[in-house]
Structure formats: C-alpha cells, structure tokens
Amino acid sequence: MSTLNSLSEAKRPWMGFLVFSFFIFHFSFFTFAQEGEKRAARLLDGVAAYVNESKITIAEVMNEVRRQPIDQVPEGEREQRLREMYQLAVVGMIDRRLILDAAKKQKVQLQPWAVNARVREILVNNFDNDEAKLNVVLADRKITKEEWRQTLEQDLLLSAMRYQNVEKRVNVTPGEVRAEYEANKDRYRTESAVSVSMIVLDPPEKETDETVATRAATIAAAIKEGKSFADLARKYSKDSKAAMGGSWGKVNPEDVFRKELTEALAKLKAGEVSPLIVLGSYGYILRKDDQQDVRLLTFEEAQSYVESRLKMAKAEQLYKEWLTRLRKDSYIRVFELPSPKK
Numbered sequence: 001m002s003t004l005n006s007l008s009e010a011k012r013p014w015m016g017f018l019v020f021s022f023f024i025f026h027f028s029f030f031t032f033a034q035e036g037e038k039r040a041a042r043l044l045d046g047v048a049a050y051v052n053e054s055k056i057t058i059a060e061v062m063n064e065v066r067r068q069p070i071d072q073v074p075e076g077e078r079e080q081r082l083r084e085m086y087q088l089a090v091v092g093m094i095d096r097r098l099i100l101d102a103a104k105k106q107k108v109q110l111q112p113w114a115v116n117a118r119v120r121e122i123l124v125n126n127f128d129n130d131e132a133k134l135n136v137v138l139a140d141r142k143i144t145k146e147e148w149r150q151t152l153e154q155d156l157l158l159s160a161m162r163y164q165n166v167e168k169r170v171n172v173t174p175g176e177v178r179a180e181y182e183a184n185k186d187r188y189r190t191e192s193a194v195s196v197s198m199i200v201l202d203p204p205e206k207e208t209d210e211t212v213a214t215r216a217a218t219i220a221a222a223i224k225e226g227k228s229f230a231d232l233a234r235k236y237s238k239d240s241k242a243a244m245g246g247s248w249g250k251v252n253p254e255d256v257f258r259k260e261l262t263e264a265l266a267k268l269k270a271g272e273v274s275p276l277i278v279l280g281s282y283g284y285i286l287r288k289d290d291q292q293d294v295r296l297l298t299f300e301e302a303q304s305y306v307e308s309r310l311k312m313a314k315a316e317q318l319y320k321e322w323l324t325r326l327r328k329d330s331y332i333r334v335f336e337l338p339s340p341k342k
Contacts (some may be wrong), residue, residue, distance in 0.1 A: 115153045
C-alpha cells in the first residue's frame with residue numbers, strides 16, 4: 001500500500017460548506033415534478049450521474065451550484081444560467097469522483113497527521129483556534145464533524161493526486177521560455193501606475209473654524225516655501241492616509257479616484273501639486289509623486305513570468321489528458337436535467 005507522507009509541495013484547496021436552499025430545492029424538484037413518468041421516476045431517484053460504483057445526486061449538484069454567485073444575473077436569464085452552472089458542477093463532481101476512485105485503486109492513503117494538520121490550520125486561520133466556533137458553523141450547516149473531516153481528507157487527497165500526476169511532471173526548458181518570450185513580447189509588459197499623495201480637507205464644523213479654501217491657501221504657501229507635502233498631510237489631512245503622509249502608493253487612478261481627481265492627476269507632471277479641488281463640501285490637494293508608464297519587459301525581467309505561464313499551460317494540458325484517461329477506463333452515466341413544463 002503506497003502512502004503520501006508529505007503535502008508540502010501540493011496545493012491544498014478545500015471545498016467550502018454545502019448549503020441547502022429552498023429556491024434550489026424548488027428549482028430542482030418541484031418545478032420538474034410534472035414532467036412525466038420516466039422523468040418523474042428519475043427525479044424521485046435523485047440521481048444526476050453514476051461514476052463507477054458511486055452516484056452523484058441532484059441535491060448534491062444543486063448544493064454546489066448554490067455556492068456560485070447568481071444575484072447579479074437578470075431574472076429572465078437565471079434559469080438558463082442555473083442550468084449552465086448545473087452542467088459545470090456535474091462535470092466537476094464527476095472529475096472529483098474519478099480522481100478519488102483512482103487513488104483508491106492505487107491504494108494511495110494520507111497519513112492521519114496530514115489531515116489533523118489541515119484541521120488545525122483551518123481552526124487557527126478561520127475560527128480563532130476555537131473549536132466551539134467551528135461546531136456552531138457545522139451545526140448551522142447541518143454537517144457532522146465526521147463529514148466535514150472526510151471532505152477535508154478528500155480535498156487533500158485530490159491535491160496530492162494532482163501533484164503526483166500533473167505538477168510533478170511539468171517541465172519547462174530554458175529554450176521554451178526564450179521562444180515564448182520572443183514570440184509574444186507584447187504580452188509581457190508593465191502596467192501603467194501613478195504614485196499619489198493626497199491631502200483631504202473636511203468642511204468646518206463651526207463658523208469660527210477655518211474654511212477649506214483658507215486651509216488650502218495656507219498649505220499652498222507652505223509648499224511654496226519648501227515644506228514637506230507629507231508633513232502637511234499629517235497635519236491637515238482628514239482621511240485614513242494622513243498618518244502615512246497622505247501617500248496612496250502606486251495606484252491606477254481610474255480604479256480608486258473620482259473622475260475629477262483622475263483628470264486633475266493626468267495634468268500633473270511627476271513632483272507637481274494640484275490646486276485645490278472642491279468636491280461637495282470637501283477639498284482635495286493632489287501630488288503626483290511618480291509616473292510609471294507602460295513598457296515592455298526585458299527577457300531578464302519577464303523570465304519568471306514566462307516560465308510560470310508555460311508551466312500553468314502545460315499543467316492544464318496534462319490535467320486534461322489525465323482526466324481523459326480516467327474517463328476512458330471508467331463507467332460514467334449522466335442524466336439530463338429535465339426542462340420545466342411550460
């Protein structure tokens with residue numbers, strides 16, 4: 001019997017908790033209950049697919065579908081989107097079952113300490129090392145501790161199997177890296193980024209307080225005298241970046257600032273400070289600390305990215321080939337999800 005004693009090189013994803021949903025239950029059972037004897041019998045059995053000696057139920061698939069975001073999909077498109085998600089979930093669950101069956105056939109096992117270590121890791125990172133908090137979540141999801149632990153063990157086994165059959169076999173030569181770079185230089189470039197500092201002036205609370213314009217004039221005069229923008233930000237700015245001298249670091253302005261601020265930044269050269277910009281009752285003073293324009297990376301700069309990209313592509317291809325072999329040697333029968341009666 002072979003044993004996998006080390007998972008340090010394998011990825012260790014784990015499936016999240018499965019949650020029942022009345023809507024999904026309604027969608028998968030009640031809506032299709034009027035479909036006719038053959039389909040009705042199939043739904044009563046609740047089988048979505050058979051994989052070797054195992055079965056995948058419609059409820060299991062729907063629970064997996066429920067984990068995916070659907071709120072942003074327009075109401076009229078949800079049924080079609082749910083069906084697409086259902087089909088993808090079935091494929092994913094079949095692949096999972098095939099890999100677990102392959103591990104069983106090869107008599108691959110995990111050492112108990114590996115599962116225990118994963119349990120401890122989750123407790124520390126997600127539940128403040130408090131097992132009582134975990135138990136509350138499991139009870140809310142109607143999942144037993146044993147079922148949860150079994151899922152973790154399966155996830156670790158899946159990762160270990162993928163490492164042994166895919167990642168371990170991935171090899172990229174220096175020649176392949178150079179050829180990829182030369183053929184696709186435009187793919188490897190820096191992103192445009194701007195280093196920005198900002199002073200945010202809040203409106204006066206009392207009539208005797210200095211106005212935004214008055215404080216802005218004082219700041220402008222201080223900058224003209226050579227005072228540090230960062231020191232002035234610490235003194236005057238009223239946002240969360242004040243303690244850091246108003247620094248926002250490198251950002252894509254369009255992603256984080258309002259249009260008016262983005263347009264003002266575009267007019268500045270590196271080192272320049274904007275005049276006061278008033279938006280609503282607040283005032284903003286910007287400094288463009290640095291400008292990083294888009295440029296192509298040299299081979300030396302891009303080498304690690306190119307190698308990583310090639311390894312990912314090869315791993316994906318090897319993974320598909322591996323699953324194709326597993327499917328060829330397995331019994332798989334998938335049942336079509338019936339359409340609702342109009």
